[in-house]
Amino acid sequence: MDFLVKFTGSVNDFMYTYILIILLIGIGLFYTIGTKFVQFRLLPDGFKAMLEKGSKDENGKKKVSSFQALMISTASRVGTGNIAGIATAIATGGPGAVFWMWLMAIIGGASAFAESTLAQVYKVKDKNGTFRGGPSYYMEKALGMRWMGVLFSILLIICFAYGFNGLQSYNMSSALQYYFKDYVNTNIPMIVSIVLGLVLAAITAWVIWGGAHRIGFVSSVMVPVMASIYILMSVIVTVINIKELPAIFSMIFESAFNFRAMAGGFAGSAIVIGIKRGLFSNEAGMGSAPNASASADVSHPVQQGLVQVISVFIDTLLICTSTAMLLFCSGVEGQSGVLDGIPFVQAAISANVGEWGIHFITVSIFAFAFSSLIGNYFYAESNILFIKDSKLLLNLFRVTCLMAVFLGALADFDLAWNVADITMGLMAIVNIVAIFLLRKTVFKTLKDYEIQKKEGKDPVFCEENIGLTDTVWTKEEAIKKM
Numbered sequence: 001m002d003f004l005v006k007f008t009g010s011v012n013d014f015m016y017t018y019i020l021i022i023l024l025i026g027i028g029l030f031y032t033i034g035t036k037f038v039q040f041r042l043l044p045d046g047f048k049a050m051l052e053k054g055s056k057d058e059n060g061k062k063k064v065s066s067f068q069a070l071m072i073s074t075a076s077r078v079g080t081g082n083i084a085g086i087a088t089a090i091a092t093g094g095p096g097a098v099f100w101m102w103l104m105a106i107i108g109g110a111s112a113f114a115e116s117t118l119a120q121v122y123k124v125k126d127k128n129g130t131f132r133g134g135p136s137y138y139m140e141k142a143l144g145m146r147w148m149g150v151l152f153s154i155l156l157i158i159c160f161a162y163g164f165n166g167l168q169s170y171n172m173s174s175a176l177q178y179y180f181k182d183y184v185n186t187n188i189p190m191i192v193s194i195v196l197g198l199v200l201a202a203i204t205a206w207v208i209w210g211g212a213h214r215i216g217f218v219s220s221v222m223v224p225v226m227a228s229i230y231i232l233m234s235v236i237v238t239v240i241n242i243k244e245l246p247a248i249f250s251m252i253f254e255s256a257f258n259f260r261a262m263a264g265g266f267a268g269s270a271i272v273i274g275i276k277r278g279l280f281s282n283e284a285g286m287g288s289a290p291n292a293s294a295s296a297d298v299s300h301p302v303q304q305g306l307v308q309v310i311s312v313f314i315d316t317l318l319i320c321t322s323t324a325m326l327l328f329c330s331g332v333e334g335q336s337g338v339l340d341g342i343p344f345v346q347a348a349i350s351a352n353v354g355e356w357g358i359h360f361i362t363v364s365i366f367a368f369a370f371s372s373l374i375g376n377y378f379y380a381e382s383n384i385l386f387i388k389d390s391k392l393l394l395n396l397f398r399v400t401c402l403m404a405v406f407l408g409a410l411a412d413f414d415l416a417w418n419v420a421d422i423t424m425g426l427m428a429i430v431n432i433v434a435i436f437l438l439r440k441t442v443f444k445t446l447k448d449y450e451i452q453k454k455e456g457k458d459p460v461f462c463e464e465n466i467g468l469t470d471t472v473w474t475k476e477e478a479i480k481k482m
Contacts, residue, residue, distance in 0.1 A: 008418035015425045017272055024275065024285055027432045028107030031114045034439065035446055039109030039309045045453075046306030049298060066307050069296035083171075083365060086323040087344040093273025095248075096255030098324045100274025105316035108284025109309040114435050114442045116308035118142070119290030120301030121445060121461075125472055126385070133294025134379070135287040135431045136386045141470070142438055152287060152430045153383035159423035160288065161380035161401050166408030167420055168369040168376075169200060173410075174343075176362070197406035203370070204405055208377050208398055226367040227319060233360065234322030237352045241329040248328045282315045286424060287431030291379040300459040301473075302449035326352060377401055441466065 032039065049066050089097040115135065122141045123133030136149035136156075173193050238245070256271070283289055289311065293304045323345065330348035349357035384397045435442070444466040452459040463473040 005415050005418065008415060008422060012418045012421045012425075013272075015422065016275065020425050020428060021272065021275055023429060023432050024104070024111075025107060027285055027436060028104075028111045030436070030439075031110035031442070032107055034443060035110055035113065037110075038113055038306075038446065039106070042302075042306055043309060045303070046310050049303035050307050050310060066296045066298050066304060069292050069304065069307070083323050083345055083361070083368060086320050087327060087348075089273050090324065090327055091344055093271075094255040095252045095328065096257070096271070097274035098252050098321070099256035100271050101316055101320055104275055104284070105282050105312055108282055109312050111285035111432075111435070112282075112289060112308045112312045113305040114439075115285065115287060115290045115431065116293035117301045117305030117442055117445055118435060118438055119294040120296070120298065120304050121441060121468070121471060121473070123294040123472060126389075131295050131297065131472070132291075132382045132385065134291035134382055134386075135434055136383055137294070138290075138438060139434050140386075142441065143434065148430065148434065150387055152427065152434075153386050155423055155427045155430065156288065156291075156383050157380045157397075159420065159427055160376040161397070162404045163420040163423050164376050165373050165401065166404050168372050169197060169405050169408030170410075172196060172200070172366055172369045193410050197408070200370070200373070201402040201406045204373055204377070205398070205402055207374055208381070208401070226364065226371065227314065230364050230368075231318055231322050233357075234325050237329050238325045240352075244329060248325075251328070282312045282320075284312050285432055285435075286428045287434075288379050288427070291382045292375070294382075300449055300452075300461040301445055302459070302461075373405060441468075 035041075051067070086098075086101075089101070118138045119133045119135070122138040123131045124137060124141075125131055136153045139149035139152060140146045173196055176192055176196070256274075289308050293308055296304050296307075298304050327345065327348045330351040332344070332348045332351050346358045346361055349361050353360075380401065381394065381397070384394055445461070448461065448465045449459045461473050462475055463469060463471045464475060
């Protein structure tokens with residue numbers, strides 16, 4: 001086990017230190033400049049699209065709304081990484097890691113816009129009338145590279161259905177350590193893991209066999225409630241400690257640009273840790289959120305692209321910052337391998353508001369992790385169907401997903417993080433190549449949207465507008481949406 005942890009850790013460090021930092025920042029800046037800061041300039045349009053009510057199909061069945069698609073993607077983004085991941089980042093890379101997470105969200109908003117817009121342009125409609133799509137679909141339909149789409153799908157399935165979901169289960173299990181004396185030195189961990197794994201698998205089965213609409217409904221209810229309560233707690237703690245804010249922000253910026261510390265070990269510096277955890281958290285450019293974006297029924301692809309920018313900002317600028325403030329205001333110092341992850345958060349919240357805060361964090365961990373399980377599954381299912389649209393294969397896949405949820409509670413913390421980071425990094429590399437190659441389609445689609453806005457129209461997309469064929473955005477469909 002130690003060998004696996006060291007090996008995956010080395011691969012992980014190399015990938016993020018020498019490859020992904022350049023690619024992620026590069027593609028984010030490319031689309032930020034190329035779209036003239038679309039993530040800020042047209043953000044009000046994103047809020048408007050988010051609030052529009054979903055439509056119904058010919059049979060009166062509700063389609064996935066823009067808001068529901070947003071909540072599915074946010075459900076996946078807003079997981080235990082927003083709590084345990086941020087605590088680990090601060091304990092390992094120092095307070096400066098928070099700054100680099102903020103920067104990744106701001107720059108990454110443009111990448112999220114591009115990939116989600118492409119997912120909408122090249123989405124498909126299945127036999128049930130439900131839209132699905134994502135990077136695998138635009139790799140095949142736009143680039144003519146099905147092999148690339150299959151590769152991406154396999155990486156995503158490993159990463160989300162097994163890696164990330166196993167990690168969510170583990171974090172839920174570790175959140176219970178506080179409630180048992182001598183937790184590590186007894187058989188309690190195994191018993192707790194078995195019971196928790198069975199319960200989680202049962203609830204997850206009920207949701208995923210209910211289809212996209214049940215997933216969308218659960219996400220659209222759970223995510224806003226849990227996120228709002230968590231942010232409110234952070235605001236209360238921050239207000240109580242408002243005199244400490246100048247010192248906290250000074251600490252963050254000083255640590256972020258501590259070049260002496262970087263020279264001593266760049267792979268473990270605030271910049272690398274911050275970018276790594278920022279990507280893990282907001283997923284911008286990684287190619288995961290487009291799988292949810294494609295399911296929304298909107299009148300123009302740009303609308304959902306803008307909505308996904310909101311999801312990135314919610315995840316990092318709001319929720320991750322909330323965790324950071326809870327930690328910094330506590331006065332408790334984290335230390336990698338000694339006090340990090342969930343125990344660090346529990347110690348911090350206890351110092352802030354007392355022992356009852358620990359129970360609040362435990363509930364938050366469970367809510368965040370479960371919503372993430374559902375969102376992650378949604379992504380993986382879309383990619384299984386891309387590889388082969390088979391009911392038998394889909395049901396077998398669902399069973400293996402439940403097994404991953406059950407067994408995940410027993411996973412090693414370091415190994416789980418490393419495997420999740422590696423597969424996520426490989427996904428990001430493949431997706432970044434694709435969205436760069438399809439840059440003209442992104443720019444043309446955005447231009448079409450803005451031209452219609454200037455003409456005073458409510459933008460409606462038609463494939464002919466940008467010279468495309470063989471998409472769901474036919475002239476007939478465009479007329480229906482007018």
